[in-house]
Amino acid sequence: MKKTQLNQVHRELGARMVDFGGWDMPVQYSGVIDEHLAVRQAAGLFDVSHMGEVEVTGPNALAFIQQLTINDAEKLVDGQIQYSALGYSEGGIVDDVTLYRFNDSRFLFCVNASNTDKDFAWMQQVLADLAMTDVTLNNRSAEFAQIALQGPKAEEILAGLTEVSLADLVYYHFCEGAVAGVNMIISRTGYTGEDGFELYLPASSAVEVWQQLMKAGASQGLLPIGLGARDTLRLEKGYALYGHELSREISPLEAGLAWITKLDKADFVGKTALVTQKADGVPRRRVGIVMQERGIPREGYPVFVDDREVGVVTSGTMSPTLKVGVALALVEPDVAKAGTELEVAIRNRRMRAIVTRPPFVK
Amino acid sequence: MEFPEEFKYTEEHEWIMVEKDLATIGITDFAQDALGDVVFVELPEVGTVLEVGKPFGVVESVKAVSDIYAPIAGTVEEINEDLVETPEIINTSPYEDGWMIKIRMTDASAADALMSSEDYQALIAEES
Numbered sequence: 001m002k003k004t005q006l007n008q009v010h011r012e013l014g015a016r017m018v019d020f021g022g023w024d025m026p027v028q029y030s031g032v033i034d035e036h037l038a039v040r041q042a043a044g045l046f047d048v049s050h051m052g053e054v055e056v057t058g059p060n061a062l063a064f065i066q067q068l069t070i071n072d073a074e075k076l077v078d079g080q081i082q083y084s085a086l087g088y089s090e091g092g093i094v095d096d097v098t099l100y101r102f103n104d105s106r107f108l109f110c111v112n113a114s115n116t117d118k119d120f121a122w123m124q125q126v127l128a129d130l131a132m133t134d135v136t137l138n139n140r141s142a143e144f145a146q147i148a149l150q151g152p153k154a155e156e157i158l159a160g161l162t163e164v165s166l167a168d169l170v171y172y173h174f175c176e177g178a179v180a181g182v183n184m185i186i187s188r189t190g191y192t193g194e195d196g197f198e199l200y201l202p203a204s205s206a207v208e209v210w211q212q213l214m215k216a217g218a219s220q221g222l223l224p225i226g227l228g229a230r231d232t233l234r235l236e237k238g239y240a241l242y243g244h245e246l247s248r249e250i251s252p253l254e255a256g257l258a259w260i261t262k263l264d265k266a267d268f269v270g271k272t273a274l275v276t277q278k279a280d281g282v283p284r285r286r287v288g289i290v291m292q293e294r295g296i297p298r299e300g301y302p303v304f305v306d307d308r309e310v311g312v313v314t315s316g317t318m319s320p321t322l323k324v325g326v327a328l329a330l331v332e333p334d335v336a337k338a339g340t341e342l343e344v345a346i347r348n349r350r351m352r353a354i355v356t357r358p359p360f361v362k
Numbered sequence: 363m364e365f366p367e368e369f370k371y372t373e374e375h376e377w378i379m380v381e382k383d384l385a386t387i388g389i390t391d392f393a394q395d396a397l398g399d400v401v402f403v404e405l406p407e408v409g410t411v412l413e414v415g416k417p418f419g420v421v422e423s424v425k426a427v428s429d430i431y432a433p434i435a436g437t438v439e440e441i442n443e444d445l446v447e448t449p450e451i452i453n454t455s456p457y458e459d460g461w462m463i464k465i466r467m468t469d470a471s472a473a474d475a476l477m478s479s480e481d482y483q484a485l486i487a488e489e490s
Contacts, residue, residue, distance in 0.1 A: 016398075032424040033399045228398070228425050294446070296402050296422050318401040318424055347404075347420070 004049035005145050005206035013224055020227055021114030023050040028226040035229035036320040039192050040361075042221030043151030045213055046230060048198070049206060052116030052141040054109045054123065060134040061105050067269060068126050069099065070252055072262040076101040081172045081189055083260055085252055086122060087270030091277055092248035093255065095119050096240065098189060100174055108140075108185075110198075112242045116141050126269060145206035149213060150196030150225075150233075157217040158197055162186070180212035191230065193237035193359060232317050235326060238288050238358020244299060244315045245286055245328055253277055254330065256286040284311065285336035288358040289344065291325035295351040297344045303329050304343045304350060310335045313344060319360060326360045327353075363391045366457060370473055371482035372433040377457065383470040385434055388461045389421065389452065392486050397423040400452040403445040405463060410438045412465060414472075419462060421452065434472050436465035 001024040010017065015026035026047065029035065038044050056065060065073045071084035080101055086094035095115040100108040111119045120139045127135055149158055155166050164177035164186060174187040184201035201209055214222065231241070238256075240246050245255050252261045253274060263275055291297060297316035302309050311331030319326045327344070335342060338357045343350040365371065370378045375393035379386040394400065402422040412418050417429035418438075441463050444451060452460035467473065477485065 027425070028398060031399050033401075232424060294402065296427075298427060318422075320424070 002050070004047055005203050006047045006049065006210055009207055009210060010047065010224070015224070015226060018227070020050070023113060025050060026224070026226040028228045029224045032226070032228040032232060033320045035223055035225045036232050038221060038223040039151045039194055039225060039229065039233055040321060041152070042223075043149060043153040043157055043196075043217055044192075044223050044225035044229070045210065045217065046148040046150065046225045047146075047206075047210070048148050049145040049203070050113035051146050052111040052113060052119065052139070053144045053146075053200065054111060054116075054120055055138040055140050056107045056109065056123075057105060057136045057138070058134045059105055060132055061107055064127060064130065064132055064135045065099065065107060066265065067130055067267065068123060069097070070257075070262065070268060070270065070274075071099075071260040072265050073099060073101070073107075074265075078103050079173050079175060081174055081187060083172075085246070085257060085260065086119060087252065087268070087274070088248060089269055089273060091251040091270050091273030093242070093246045093250060093252055094122050094248070095242055096246055096257070100185070100187070110146075115242060143203060144200050145203045145209075147199045147201070147206070147210060147213065148190055148196065149199065149217075150190045150192040151194045151222075153217070153220040153222070154194070154196040157213065157220055157222060158186075160216045161212055180209050182209055184209075191239060192233040193239070193361070194233075231315075232320055235315055235317050235328070236319050236321055236359065236361040238328060238360065240286070240328070241315060245330075250284075250330070251277055251282070254282045254284045254286060282333060284330045285333050286314070287329055287331055287336050288356045288360060289313070289316075289327040289329050289342070289353045290356045290360060291327075291344070292352040292354055294325075295344070295346045295349070296325040297327035297329075297346065297353070302345045303331055303353075304345060305335050305340070310342065321361045325353075328358070331355075363395070364457075365390065365392075365479045365483055367479050369457070369479060370433075370476035371479065372431070372476060373485065374431045374433070375486075376430065376433050378433050378473060378476060380467075380470065380473045383467045384439065384464055385436065385467050385470075385473065386461050386464050387433060388456055389430065390482070391456050394453050394456045394460070397421060397426065397428060399424050400449045403449045403452065403462070405441040405445065406438050408438050408441060412436055412438065421449075430462065432465075433476060434465070434467055435469065436467040438463055439466045440464040
Protein backbone atom coordinates (compact mmCIF):
# COMPACT_ATOMS: atom_id res chain seq x y z
CA MET A 1 0.00 0.00 0.00
CA LYS A 2 1.15 3.57 -0.68
CA LYS A 3 2.02 5.73 2.30
CA THR A 4 2.31 9.47 2.77
CA GLN A 5 5.27 11.01 4.61
CA LEU A 6 3.00 11.41 7.63
CA ASN A 7 2.10 7.72 7.98
CA GLN A 8 4.14 7.20 11.15
CA VAL A 9 2.83 10.46 12.64
CA HIS A 10 -0.75 9.21 12.22
CA ARG A 11 0.09 5.93 13.92
CA GLU A 12 1.72 7.74 16.83
CA LEU A 13 -1.44 9.84 17.18
CA GLY A 14 -3.41 6.61 17.57
CA ALA A 15 -5.22 6.85 14.23
CA ARG A 16 -7.23 3.98 12.85
CA MET A 17 -5.80 3.34 9.39
CA VAL A 18 -7.68 2.10 6.32
CA ASP A 19 -6.96 1.27 2.70
CA PHE A 20 -8.27 4.27 0.76
CA GLY A 21 -7.87 3.65 -2.95
CA GLY A 22 -4.53 1.94 -2.39
CA TRP A 23 -3.33 4.47 0.21
CA ASP A 24 -2.82 3.65 3.90
CA MET A 25 -4.69 6.61 5.40
CA PRO A 26 -6.14 7.64 8.79
CA VAL A 27 -9.93 7.25 8.91
CA GLN A 28 -10.22 8.62 12.45
CA TYR A 29 -8.19 9.65 15.48
CA SER A 30 -10.37 10.65 18.45
CA GLY A 31 -13.67 9.84 16.70
CA VAL A 32 -15.57 11.03 13.63
CA ILE A 33 -18.11 13.20 15.45
CA ASP A 34 -15.52 14.78 17.75
CA GLU A 35 -13.27 15.60 14.78
CA HIS A 36 -16.17 16.86 12.68
CA LEU A 37 -17.32 19.29 15.38
CA ALA A 38 -13.74 20.47 15.98
CA VAL A 39 -13.54 21.61 12.34
CA ARG A 40 -16.92 23.38 12.53
CA GLN A 41 -16.14 25.08 15.84
CA ALA A 42 -12.33 25.48 15.97
CA ALA A 43 -9.95 23.88 13.47
CA GLY A 44 -8.72 20.59 12.06
CA LEU A 45 -5.57 19.38 10.33
CA PHE A 46 -5.82 16.89 7.45
CA ASP A 47 -3.11 14.93 5.67
CA VAL A 48 -4.20 15.05 2.05
CA SER A 49 -0.79 14.21 0.62
CA HIS A 50 -2.35 11.39 -1.38
CA MET A 51 -3.93 13.97 -3.70
CA GLY A 52 -2.22 14.26 -7.09
CA GLU A 53 -0.57 17.32 -8.63
CA VAL A 54 -0.01 17.70 -12.37
CA GLU A 55 1.81 20.72 -13.76
CA VAL A 56 1.08 22.09 -17.22
CA THR A 57 3.67 24.46 -18.68
CA GLY A 58 4.57 26.05 -22.00
CA PRO A 59 3.29 28.76 -24.33
CA ASN A 60 0.23 26.67 -25.27
CA ALA A 61 -0.62 25.62 -21.70
CA LEU A 62 -3.77 27.74 -21.47
CA ALA A 63 -5.02 26.75 -24.93
CA PHE A 64 -4.56 23.09 -24.01
CA ILE A 65 -6.36 23.47 -20.67
CA GLN A 66 -9.29 25.17 -22.43
CA GLN A 67 -9.69 22.02 -24.53
CA LEU A 68 -9.14 19.64 -21.61
CA THR A 69 -11.50 21.11 -19.00
CA ILE A 70 -15.19 21.99 -18.89
CA ASN A 71 -14.82 25.33 -17.06
CA ASP A 72 -13.48 28.51 -18.66
CA ALA A 73 -9.80 28.75 -17.71
CA GLU A 74 -9.50 32.06 -19.60
CA LYS A 75 -11.30 33.67 -16.67
CA LEU A 76 -8.43 32.92 -14.29
CA VAL A 77 -5.88 35.55 -13.33
CA ASP A 78 -2.42 34.84 -11.89
CA GLY A 79 -2.73 33.51 -8.34
CA GLN A 80 -6.32 32.40 -8.79
CA ILE A 81 -7.85 28.92 -8.52
CA GLN A 82 -10.79 27.42 -10.38
CA TYR A 83 -12.94 24.38 -9.62
CA SER A 84 -13.24 22.42 -12.84
CA ALA A 85 -13.52 18.92 -14.32
CA LEU A 86 -12.06 16.78 -17.06
CA GLY A 87 -14.72 15.22 -19.27
CA TYR A 88 -14.93 12.31 -21.67
CA SER A 89 -16.15 12.97 -25.20
CA GLU A 90 -19.29 10.91 -24.36
CA GLY A 91 -20.15 13.42 -21.62
CA GLY A 92 -19.04 11.53 -18.49
CA ILE A 93 -16.51 12.80 -15.98
CA VAL A 94 -12.84 11.76 -15.82
CA ASP A 95 -12.29 13.66 -12.57
CA ASP A 96 -13.09 16.88 -10.76
CA VAL A 97 -10.06 19.08 -10.18
CA THR A 98 -8.85 22.41 -8.92
CA LEU A 99 -6.76 24.43 -11.35
CA TYR A 100 -4.08 26.87 -10.17
CA ARG A 101 -2.82 29.62 -12.48
CA PHE A 102 0.73 30.86 -11.75
CA ASN A 103 0.94 32.74 -15.09
CA ASP A 104 -0.34 32.22 -18.64
CA SER A 105 2.21 29.48 -19.29
CA ARG A 106 2.25 27.68 -15.94
CA PHE A 107 -0.68 25.92 -14.29
CA LEU A 108 -1.11 23.21 -11.67
CA PHE A 109 -3.97 20.72 -11.41
CA CYS A 110 -4.85 19.16 -8.08
CA VAL A 111 -6.59 15.84 -8.79
CA ASN A 112 -8.18 13.04 -6.76
CA ALA A 113 -5.63 10.60 -5.33
CA SER A 114 -7.00 7.42 -6.83
CA ASN A 115 -7.44 9.12 -10.23
CA THR A 116 -3.92 10.55 -10.51
CA ASP A 117 -2.51 7.97 -12.94
CA LYS A 118 -5.73 7.85 -14.96
CA ASP A 119 -5.91 11.66 -15.19
CA PHE A 120 -2.27 12.02 -16.19
CA ALA A 121 -2.67 9.39 -18.92
CA TRP A 122 -5.87 11.12 -20.07
CA MET A 123 -4.13 14.50 -20.29
CA GLN A 124 -1.32 12.96 -22.33
CA GLN A 125 -3.85 11.37 -24.67
CA VAL A 126 -5.86 14.57 -25.16
CA LEU A 127 -2.62 16.42 -25.85
CA ALA A 128 -1.58 13.81 -28.41
CA ASP A 129 -5.05 13.84 -30.05
CA LEU A 130 -4.90 17.61 -30.39
CA ALA A 131 -1.38 17.35 -31.86
CA MET A 132 -0.59 20.47 -29.87
CA THR A 133 3.01 21.50 -29.37
CA ASP A 134 4.67 23.71 -26.73
CA VAL A 135 2.84 22.06 -23.82
CA THR A 136 4.65 20.04 -21.15
CA LEU A 137 2.83 17.79 -18.68
CA ASN A 138 4.58 16.86 -15.46
CA ASN A 139 3.13 14.54 -12.81
CA ARG A 140 4.62 16.05 -9.65
CA SER A 141 2.46 14.13 -7.17
CA ALA A 142 5.38 12.39 -5.45
CA GLU A 143 7.18 15.70 -4.81
CA PHE A 144 4.30 17.30 -2.92
CA ALA A 145 2.86 16.69 0.49
CA GLN A 146 -0.47 18.38 1.07
CA ILE A 147 -1.83 19.47 4.44
CA ALA A 148 -5.24 21.08 4.86
CA LEU A 149 -5.91 23.40 7.80
CA GLN A 150 -9.65 24.02 8.05
CA GLY A 151 -12.02 25.74 10.43
CA PRO A 152 -12.89 29.16 11.86
CA LYS A 153 -9.57 29.29 13.74
CA ALA A 154 -7.47 28.32 10.70
CA GLU A 155 -6.28 31.82 9.80
CA GLU A 156 -5.33 32.64 13.38
CA ILE A 157 -3.32 29.42 13.70
CA LEU A 158 -1.52 29.80 10.37
CA ALA A 159 -0.77 33.47 10.99
CA GLY A 160 1.52 32.46 13.86
CA LEU A 161 3.79 30.53 11.47
CA THR A 162 4.01 32.82 8.44
CA GLU A 163 4.83 36.38 7.37
CA VAL A 164 2.37 36.13 4.50
CA SER A 165 -0.56 38.52 4.87
CA LEU A 166 -3.36 35.97 5.07
CA ALA A 167 -6.07 38.64 5.28
CA ASP A 168 -5.18 39.57 1.67
CA LEU A 169 -5.44 35.98 0.48
CA VAL A 170 -9.09 35.58 -0.51
CA TYR A 171 -11.11 32.44 -1.19
CA TYR A 172 -9.94 30.43 -4.22
CA HIS A 173 -6.65 32.33 -4.46
CA PHE A 174 -3.14 31.22 -3.59
CA CYS A 175 0.34 32.58 -3.07
CA GLU A 176 3.82 31.20 -2.53
CA GLY A 177 5.41 31.83 0.83
CA ALA A 178 7.06 30.32 3.88
CA VAL A 179 5.18 28.54 6.67
CA ALA A 180 7.30 27.33 9.58
CA GLY A 181 10.34 28.26 7.47
CA VAL A 182 9.34 26.02 4.54
CA ASN A 183 8.50 27.52 1.14
CA MET A 184 5.17 26.28 -0.15
CA ILE A 185 1.95 27.07 -1.99
CA ILE A 186 -0.62 28.53 0.39
CA SER A 187 -4.10 28.08 -1.05
CA ARG A 188 -7.30 29.46 0.45
CA THR A 189 -9.44 26.45 -0.42
CA GLY A 190 -10.83 23.33 1.20
CA TYR A 191 -13.40 20.56 1.20
CA THR A 192 -15.16 21.28 4.49
CA GLY A 193 -17.17 24.43 3.79
CA GLU A 194 -15.23 26.24 6.50
CA ASP A 195 -12.60 28.92 6.02
CA GLY A 196 -9.16 27.40 5.67
CA PHE A 197 -6.08 26.58 3.69
CA GLU A 198 -4.53 23.81 1.66
CA LEU A 199 -0.74 23.81 1.82
CA TYR A 200 1.36 22.25 -0.96
CA LEU A 201 4.83 21.63 0.35
CA PRO A 202 7.91 19.52 -0.36
CA ALA A 203 7.18 15.97 0.80
CA SER A 204 10.44 15.95 2.78
CA SER A 205 9.14 18.78 5.02
CA ALA A 206 5.73 17.28 5.74
CA VAL A 207 6.48 15.97 9.23
CA GLU A 208 8.15 19.17 10.40
CA VAL A 209 5.33 21.41 9.11
CA TRP A 210 2.59 19.11 10.48
CA GLN A 211 4.19 19.14 13.95
CA GLN A 212 4.59 22.94 13.91
CA LEU A 213 0.96 23.40 12.92
CA MET A 214 -0.27 21.00 15.61
CA LYS A 215 1.78 22.89 18.19
CA ALA A 216 0.58 26.29 16.99
CA GLY A 217 -3.05 25.17 17.09
CA ALA A 218 -3.03 23.24 20.36
CA SER A 219 -4.40 26.12 22.44
CA GLN A 220 -7.18 26.84 19.89
CA GLY A 221 -8.56 23.31 19.87
CA LEU A 222 -6.90 22.10 16.65
CA LEU A 223 -7.36 18.35 16.14
CA PRO A 224 -6.00 15.95 13.50
CA ILE A 225 -8.89 14.89 11.24
CA GLY A 226 -9.32 11.58 9.42
CA LEU A 227 -11.12 10.62 6.22
CA GLY A 228 -14.30 9.76 8.15
CA ALA A 229 -14.91 13.35 9.19
CA ARG A 230 -13.61 14.64 5.85
CA ASP A 231 -16.54 12.80 4.28
CA THR A 232 -19.21 13.99 6.76
CA LEU A 233 -17.91 17.58 6.49
CA ARG A 234 -18.16 17.63 2.70
CA LEU A 235 -21.55 15.90 2.74
CA GLU A 236 -23.09 18.49 5.06
CA LYS A 237 -22.09 21.08 2.46
CA GLY A 238 -23.33 18.96 -0.46
CA TYR A 239 -19.94 18.72 -2.17
CA ALA A 240 -19.60 16.00 -4.79
CA LEU A 241 -17.07 13.19 -4.40
CA TYR A 242 -15.62 11.35 -7.38
CA GLY A 243 -16.76 7.72 -7.47
CA HIS A 244 -20.05 8.64 -5.81
CA GLU A 245 -21.69 11.75 -7.35
CA LEU A 246 -19.20 11.91 -10.24
CA SER A 247 -18.09 9.16 -12.62
CA ARG A 248 -17.71 8.14 -16.24
CA GLU A 249 -21.45 7.31 -16.22
CA ILE A 250 -22.57 10.68 -14.82
CA SER A 251 -22.39 13.94 -16.77
CA PRO A 252 -21.53 17.23 -15.07
CA LEU A 253 -25.02 18.51 -15.96
CA GLU A 254 -26.57 15.60 -14.06
CA ALA A 255 -24.08 15.93 -11.21
CA GLY A 256 -25.01 19.49 -10.32
CA LEU A 257 -21.90 20.92 -11.98
CA ALA A 258 -23.75 22.96 -14.63
CA TRP A 259 -22.29 26.05 -12.97
CA ILE A 260 -18.77 25.02 -14.08
CA THR A 261 -19.84 23.58 -17.45
CA LYS A 262 -19.24 26.40 -19.92
CA LEU A 263 -21.08 25.27 -23.03
CA ASP A 264 -20.61 28.68 -24.65
CA LYS A 265 -16.81 28.43 -24.71
CA ALA A 266 -14.99 27.21 -27.84
CA ASP A 267 -14.57 23.48 -28.32
CA PHE A 268 -13.61 21.24 -25.41
CA VAL A 269 -13.64 17.47 -24.86
CA GLY A 270 -17.23 16.43 -24.20
CA LYS A 271 -18.86 19.65 -25.41
CA THR A 272 -20.89 18.08 -28.23
CA ALA A 273 -22.37 15.40 -25.97
CA LEU A 274 -23.18 17.91 -23.24
CA VAL A 275 -24.81 20.40 -25.62
CA THR A 276 -27.02 17.56 -26.89
CA GLN A 277 -27.84 16.41 -23.37
CA LYS A 278 -28.78 19.93 -22.33
CA ALA A 279 -31.05 20.32 -25.36
CA ASP A 280 -32.72 16.93 -24.78
CA GLY A 281 -33.01 17.43 -21.03
CA VAL A 282 -30.91 15.53 -18.49
CA PRO A 283 -32.22 12.06 -17.55
CA ARG A 284 -31.23 12.45 -13.87
CA ARG A 285 -30.35 15.20 -11.43
CA ARG A 286 -28.26 15.23 -8.32
CA VAL A 287 -30.26 16.42 -5.34
CA GLY A 288 -29.86 16.77 -1.62
CA ILE A 289 -32.10 14.75 0.68
CA VAL A 290 -32.91 15.28 4.35
CA MET A 291 -34.56 12.42 6.26
CA GLN A 292 -37.85 13.18 8.00
CA GLU A 293 -37.63 9.97 10.05
CA ARG A 294 -34.89 8.44 12.13
CA GLY A 295 -32.79 6.50 9.66
CA ILE A 296 -29.51 6.89 7.83
CA PRO A 297 -29.49 6.94 4.03
CA ARG A 298 -26.48 5.13 2.56
CA GLU A 299 -24.93 4.81 -0.88
CA GLY A 300 -26.93 2.46 -3.11
CA TYR A 301 -30.26 2.72 -1.25
CA PRO A 302 -33.11 3.18 -3.76
CA VAL A 303 -35.34 6.26 -3.67
CA PHE A 304 -39.11 6.10 -4.26
CA VAL A 305 -42.03 8.41 -4.91
CA ASP A 306 -45.17 6.40 -4.15
CA ASP A 307 -44.36 3.03 -5.69
CA ARG A 308 -42.15 4.36 -8.44
CA GLU A 309 -38.39 3.91 -8.04
CA VAL A 310 -37.01 7.33 -9.03
CA GLY A 311 -33.33 7.14 -8.20
CA VAL A 312 -30.55 6.10 -5.87
CA VAL A 313 -28.54 7.51 -2.98
CA THR A 314 -24.94 8.27 -4.03
CA SER A 315 -23.61 9.29 -0.58
CA GLY A 316 -25.30 9.47 2.80
CA THR A 317 -24.57 9.87 6.47
CA MET A 318 -25.88 11.01 9.80
CA SER A 319 -25.09 14.72 9.89
CA PRO A 320 -23.06 15.31 13.07
CA THR A 321 -24.21 18.95 13.12
CA LEU A 322 -27.93 18.41 12.45
CA LYS A 323 -28.20 14.91 13.96
CA VAL A 324 -30.42 13.75 11.09
CA GLY A 325 -29.72 11.61 8.04
CA VAL A 326 -28.65 13.57 4.95
CA ALA A 327 -27.75 12.34 1.49
CA LEU A 328 -26.94 13.18 -2.06
CA ALA A 329 -28.90 11.22 -4.66
CA LEU A 330 -29.38 10.95 -8.39
CA VAL A 331 -33.09 11.12 -9.23
CA GLU A 332 -35.41 11.62 -12.18
CA PRO A 333 -35.76 15.32 -13.03
CA ASP A 334 -39.48 15.57 -12.24
CA VAL A 335 -38.85 14.79 -8.56
CA ALA A 336 -35.71 16.94 -8.23
CA LYS A 337 -37.42 20.10 -7.07
CA ALA A 338 -36.70 21.29 -3.53
CA GLY A 339 -39.57 20.35 -1.24
CA THR A 340 -40.50 17.17 -3.11
CA GLU A 341 -41.46 14.42 -0.69
CA LEU A 342 -39.96 11.03 -1.34
CA GLU A 343 -38.94 7.86 0.45
CA VAL A 344 -35.61 6.13 0.92
CA ALA A 345 -35.67 2.34 1.21
CA ILE A 346 -33.57 1.61 4.28
CA ARG A 347 -33.28 -2.16 4.62
CA ASN A 348 -36.86 -3.46 4.75
CA ARG A 349 -38.51 -0.10 5.43
CA ARG A 350 -39.33 3.04 3.46
CA MET A 351 -38.55 6.21 5.34
CA ARG A 352 -39.81 9.69 4.53
CA ALA A 353 -37.39 12.27 3.20
CA ILE A 354 -37.53 15.63 1.50
CA VAL A 355 -35.55 17.08 -1.39
CA THR A 356 -33.47 19.92 0.02
CA ARG A 357 -31.02 22.15 -1.77
CA PRO A 358 -27.54 21.77 -0.19
CA PRO A 359 -25.71 22.95 1.80
CA PHE A 360 -27.58 21.15 4.58
CA VAL A 361 -25.50 23.09 7.10
CA LYS A 362 -25.20 26.78 6.30
CA MET B 363 -10.85 -2.77 27.78
CA GLU B 364 -12.93 -4.85 30.14
CA PHE B 365 -14.73 -8.11 29.53
CA PRO B 366 -16.73 -9.03 32.63
CA GLU B 367 -16.02 -12.56 33.90
CA GLU B 368 -19.68 -13.35 34.55
CA PHE B 369 -20.73 -12.79 30.90
CA LYS B 370 -20.66 -15.13 27.91
CA TYR B 371 -19.40 -13.94 24.49
CA THR B 372 -19.75 -14.71 20.78
CA GLU B 373 -17.48 -14.52 17.73
CA GLU B 374 -19.78 -11.75 16.48
CA HIS B 375 -18.69 -9.63 19.48
CA GLU B 376 -21.86 -9.79 21.52
CA TRP B 377 -22.06 -10.35 25.26
CA ILE B 378 -24.77 -12.30 27.05
CA MET B 379 -25.68 -12.07 30.71
CA VAL B 380 -27.77 -15.05 31.83
CA GLU B 381 -30.20 -14.95 34.78
CA LYS B 382 -32.18 -18.20 34.92
CA ASP B 383 -33.89 -18.36 31.49
CA LEU B 384 -33.54 -14.62 30.76
CA ALA B 385 -30.57 -13.39 28.69
CA THR B 386 -29.52 -9.75 28.36
CA ILE B 387 -27.58 -9.05 25.16
CA GLY B 388 -25.35 -6.23 23.96
CA ILE B 389 -22.16 -5.65 22.01
CA THR B 390 -18.71 -5.77 23.60
CA ASP B 391 -16.35 -2.94 24.40
CA PHE B 392 -14.15 -4.21 21.57
CA ALA B 393 -17.09 -4.03 19.13
CA GLN B 394 -18.16 -0.51 20.09
CA ASP B 395 -14.56 0.70 19.80
CA ALA B 396 -14.17 -0.87 16.36
CA LEU B 397 -17.46 0.63 15.15
CA GLY B 398 -16.76 4.15 16.36
CA ASP B 399 -19.49 6.66 17.16
CA VAL B 400 -22.82 4.80 17.21
CA VAL B 401 -25.55 7.01 15.73
CA PHE B 402 -28.46 4.63 15.12
CA VAL B 403 -29.76 1.38 16.56
CA GLU B 404 -32.57 -0.76 15.17
CA LEU B 405 -34.08 -3.38 17.48
CA PRO B 406 -36.77 -6.07 17.05
CA GLU B 407 -40.22 -5.72 18.57
CA VAL B 408 -41.07 -7.32 21.88
CA GLY B 409 -42.45 -10.80 21.20
CA THR B 410 -40.21 -11.45 18.18
CA VAL B 411 -38.93 -15.03 18.07
CA LEU B 412 -35.17 -15.16 17.47
CA GLU B 413 -33.22 -17.98 15.86
CA VAL B 414 -29.57 -18.55 16.63
CA GLY B 415 -27.25 -16.84 14.16
CA LYS B 416 -29.98 -14.75 12.49
CA PRO B 417 -29.68 -10.96 12.51
CA PHE B 418 -32.06 -9.36 15.01
CA GLY B 419 -30.97 -5.75 14.83
CA VAL B 420 -28.64 -3.18 13.35
CA VAL B 421 -26.06 -0.85 14.82
CA GLU B 422 -24.91 2.03 12.64
CA SER B 423 -21.86 4.17 13.20
CA VAL B 424 -21.23 7.30 11.15
CA LYS B 425 -19.50 5.23 8.50
CA ALA B 426 -20.84 1.71 8.71
CA VAL B 427 -23.91 -0.50 9.11
CA SER B 428 -23.47 -3.68 11.18
CA ASP B 429 -25.98 -6.48 11.72
CA ILE B 430 -26.32 -7.89 15.21
CA TYR B 431 -26.88 -11.63 15.36
CA ALA B 432 -28.88 -13.61 17.89
CA PRO B 433 -26.38 -15.56 20.00
CA ILE B 434 -29.10 -17.80 21.41
CA ALA B 435 -32.72 -18.76 20.58
CA GLY B 436 -35.67 -17.26 22.38
CA THR B 437 -38.39 -14.62 22.45
CA VAL B 438 -37.73 -10.90 22.87
CA GLU B 439 -38.98 -9.88 26.31
CA GLU B 440 -37.74 -6.30 26.51
CA ILE B 441 -35.77 -3.84 24.37
CA ASN B 442 -33.66 -0.90 25.50
CA GLU B 443 -35.79 2.08 24.42
CA ASP B 444 -33.08 4.54 25.48
CA LEU B 445 -31.04 3.49 22.43
CA VAL B 446 -33.56 5.18 20.13
CA GLU B 447 -32.83 8.67 21.44
CA THR B 448 -29.29 8.15 22.73
CA PRO B 449 -27.58 5.39 20.72
CA GLU B 450 -24.18 6.72 21.83
CA ILE B 451 -24.63 5.04 25.24
CA ILE B 452 -23.42 1.89 23.44
CA ASN B 453 -20.05 3.65 23.21
CA THR B 454 -20.00 5.04 26.72
CA SER B 455 -21.51 2.07 28.57
CA PRO B 456 -21.55 -1.08 26.42
CA TYR B 457 -22.22 -3.48 29.33
CA GLU B 458 -24.72 -1.49 31.37
CA ASP B 459 -26.72 1.44 29.95
CA GLY B 460 -26.02 0.23 26.40
CA TRP B 461 -27.63 -3.21 26.69
CA MET B 462 -29.80 -3.97 23.64
CA ILE B 463 -32.40 -6.67 24.30
CA LYS B 464 -33.55 -9.20 26.87
CA ILE B 465 -34.76 -12.55 25.61
CA ARG B 466 -36.57 -15.44 27.25
CA MET B 467 -34.39 -18.36 26.16
CA THR B 468 -35.89 -21.47 24.60
CA ASP B 469 -33.10 -23.55 26.16
CA ALA B 470 -31.04 -21.76 28.82
CA SER B 471 -28.40 -24.50 28.82
CA ALA B 472 -27.41 -23.49 25.27
CA ALA B 473 -25.65 -20.49 26.81
CA ASP B 474 -23.09 -22.81 28.37
CA ALA B 475 -21.62 -23.47 24.92
CA LEU B 476 -20.77 -19.78 24.34
CA MET B 477 -17.30 -18.33 24.96
CA SER B 478 -15.97 -17.37 28.35
CA SER B 479 -14.38 -13.96 28.91
CA GLU B 480 -10.97 -15.58 28.70
CA ASP B 481 -11.72 -17.33 25.38
CA TYR B 482 -13.16 -14.14 23.94
CA GLN B 483 -10.11 -12.11 24.88
CA ALA B 484 -7.94 -14.72 23.18
CA LEU B 485 -10.11 -14.37 20.06
CA ILE B 486 -9.82 -10.60 19.83
CA ALA B 487 -6.10 -10.76 20.56
CA GLU B 488 -5.86 -12.77 17.32
CA GLU B 489 -8.10 -10.36 15.39
CA SER B 490 -6.39 -7.15 16.41
